[in-house]
Amino acid sequence: SFFRRFLSFSLLTVPLDGIRESMAAPLSTHTAAEVKPPRLNLGRFRELLIRQEETIIFALIERAQFPRNAPAYIPDAPEIMTLPPESRLGTGSLVSVAERRAQSGFLPGTSFLDFMLQRTEHLHALVRRYTSPDEHAFFPGLLPLPFLPMINYPHVLYPNSVNLNDVIYTRYLTDILPVITVDGVDATMFGSATTCDIACLQALSKRIHYGKFVAEAKFQAETERYTALIRDNDVDGIMAALTDAAVEERVLRRVQAKAGTYGKDITDTTLEQAALPNSPVSNENPCKVDPVLIREIYRTIVIPLTKDVEVEYLLQRLNHSTVAVAGESVQPAAEAHFGEAMRPNIVSKATPYEVLLAVSSNEVCYGVVPFAHSRMGTVTEVRDLLLSTSLKVCDEIYFEHSEPPQSLPVAGPGSVLKASGPSCWRYIVLAKKAATRTGKDRTMVHIDVPDEVGMLRDALQTFDTHGVNLSSIETCFSTRLSPSHPSSTSSSASSPFIQSFLVELDGHSEDRNVQAALQGLGAHSSGTVVLGSFPNRRQCPPLLQRK
Numbered sequence: 074s075f076f077r078r079f080l081s082f083s084l085l086t087v088p089l090d091g092i093r094e095s096m097a098a099p100l101s102t103h104t105a106a107e108v109k110p111p112r113l114n115l116g117r118f119r120e121l122l123i124r125q126e127e128t129i130i131f132a133l134i135e136r137a138q139f140p141r142n143a144p145a146y147i148p149d150a151p152e153i154m155t156l157p158p159e160s161r162l163g164t165g166s167l168v169s170v171a172e173r174r175a176q177s178g179f180l181p182g183t184s185f186l187d188f189m190l191q192r193t194e195h196l197h198a199l200v201r202r203y204t205s206p207d208e209h210a211f212f213p214g215l216l217p218l219p220f221l222p223m224i225n226y227p228h229v230l231y232p233n234s235v236n237l238n239d240v241i242y243t244r245y246l247t248d249i250l251p252v253i254t255v256d257g258v259d260a261t262m263f264g265s266a267t268t269c270d271i272a273c274l275q276a277l278s279k280r281i282h283y284g285k286f287v288a289e290a291k292f293q294a295e296t297e298r299y300t301a302l303i304r305d306n307d308v309d310g311i312m313a314a315l316t317d318a319a320v321e322e323r324v325l326r327r328v329q330a331k332a333g334t335y336g337k338d339i340t341d342t343t344l345e346q347a348a349l350p351n352s353p354v355s356n357e358n359p360c361k362v363d364p365v366l367i368r369e370i371y372r373t374i375v376i377p378l379t380k381d382v383e384v385e386y387l388l389q390r391l392n393h394s395t396v397a398v399a400g401e402s403v404q405p406a407a408e409a410h411f412g413e414a415m416r417p418n419i420v421s422k423a424t425p426y427e428v429l430l431a432v433s434s435n436e437v438c439y440g441v442v443p444f445a446h447s448r449m450g451t452v453t454e455v456r457d458l459l460l461s462t463s464l465k466v467c468d469e470i471y472f473e474h475s476e477p478p479q480s481l482p483v484a485g486p487g488s489v490l491k492a493s494g495p496s497c498w499r500y501i502v503l504a505k506k507a508a509t510r511t512g513k514d515r516t517m518v519h520i521d522v523p524d525e526v527g528m529l530r531d532a533l534q535t536f537d538t539h540g541v542n543l544s545s546i547e548t549c550f551s552t553r554l555s556p557s558h559p560s561s562t563s564s565s566a567s568s569p570f571i572q573s574f575l576v577e578l579d580g581h582s583e584d585r586n587v588q589a590a591l592q593g594l595g596a597h598s599s600g601t602v603v604l605g606s607f608p609n610r611r612q613c614p615p616l617l618q619r620k
Contacts, residue, residue: 142255233414247512284382336360466605
């Protein structure tokens with residue numbers, strides 16, 4: 074049963090025939106620098122998206138039959154690799170657990186799902202699955218070259234580096250899996266359950282990344298409109314132009330109806346009732362997955378992430394400045410994060426201050442500045458700039474320079490920060506909006522606390538009360554007067570100053586416990602500013618850092 078399911082789901086894919094049928098021109102043989110996508114039929118792509126709804130619904134229903142099996146998603150879970158100290162192979166030789174893991178390709182710091190997904194992609198890559206423009210691997214850096222002859226696929230899209238599989242992966246584990254499965258562990262079903270997980274992840278990835286084709290079709294239909302929005306780096310305007318509320322509502326109603334139809338067992342009673350003329354619809358058999366849950370998965374995850382793909386693709390659609398970096402030494406980190414396809418869209422600025430100005434003025438969408446060094450700590454000038462801007466931290470980059478940068482610019486005329494020897498830098502990515510929730514996020518907050526006995530303790534206690542873990546706290550010197558100081562409009566106080574702190578916590582500002590903690594800070598702080606929420610890149614093992 075397990076192996077039949079593995080074979081059927083591992084070959085689950087939507088053929089490229091739909092893409093070919095969506096074009097009004099023959100296959101192109103242009104190079105990447107000469108790509109001019111053929112005309113696309115938006116209506117045909119919508120038909121493909123409708124077909125993919127069944128794939129996603131059936132995959133979720135299939136996964137719902139198994140318990141959650143949480144150990145399968147925990148790195149190095151002992152429940153998965155509980156073997157005798159030595160296991161005898163068929164050849165009669167002895168092999169340790171560590172050797173057995175290494176021989177199977179089970180890398181340290183990864184979960185059973187990671188292992189299954191990576192090995193499945195390895196197999197599929199050998200038969201050229203990921204050479205297709207509508208396929209996106211979760212572990213693109215670990216794919217082998219295919220042994221089958223390459224196919225001359227049509228150049229439907231402009232070269233781009235958009236891949237949201239890291240977000241899809243975490244949202245599936247944190248937001249989808251808990252609502253479609255029953256809590257519990259069945260060690261005999263680890264393989265079957267994770268095989269279904271792979272089917273769900275691949276189906277969701279295909280559907281969400283089809284947003285690239287939809288975006289290209291819309292760009293071709295209204296080229297002047299989208300060109301103006303893209304060159305102005307108007308993210309909100311692009312999102313508004315892409316959004317069709319009526320179409321989205323039809324999608325939600327349709328997937329709910331499909332889930333209610335496909336998710337019921339057909340019994341003898343059901344067949345007898347169906348044979349009767351004008352027979353009412355029977356509600357005897359409950360659905361295997363609540364149709365409302367399927368609707369909510371589409372409303373809160375599938376549709377928003379599809380639109381994020383569309384926006385990111387369009388921002389890379391033209392050769393214009395999209396990312397500003399604080400000096401040429403930062404560019405390698407930006408290219409590693411955004412992808413080499415973004416190289417023509419990256420512009421270098423002299424200082425982080427100029428980067429902030431470029432983002433604020435819509436000259437670019439994103440800015441990358443150095444924030445901390447593995448040995449020298451936080452770049453205080455950049456931190457102070459961050460506290461003085463309305464821009465948000467939307468991502469972080471950990472980058473180890475094989476050769477140390479000669480200098481990294483910081484705020485102030487002629488000021489540079491120099492590092493000698495091999496170094497690891499933490500960069501922050503700035504934008505006008507925080508990143509969407511992924512399920513494994515961090516939030517950066519600036520807190521003002523009156524310089525009085527017990528006030529910092531009480532403020533920090535708020536996080537503990539609501540179950541929010543603080544991963545970092547740093548003092549920021551402030552010379553501002555306390556609102557309760559005699560020099561201000563309020564009554565007396567014990568200290569003339571406010572203590573300012575830069576705090577980083579686990580979770581997204583949209584998480585309920587984080588929102589409750591931030592609201593509770595009001596009673597113990599003079600002011601709280603959320604500087605941004607972003608994916609926790611440090612928490613991910615190297616294998617899962619897909620960008």
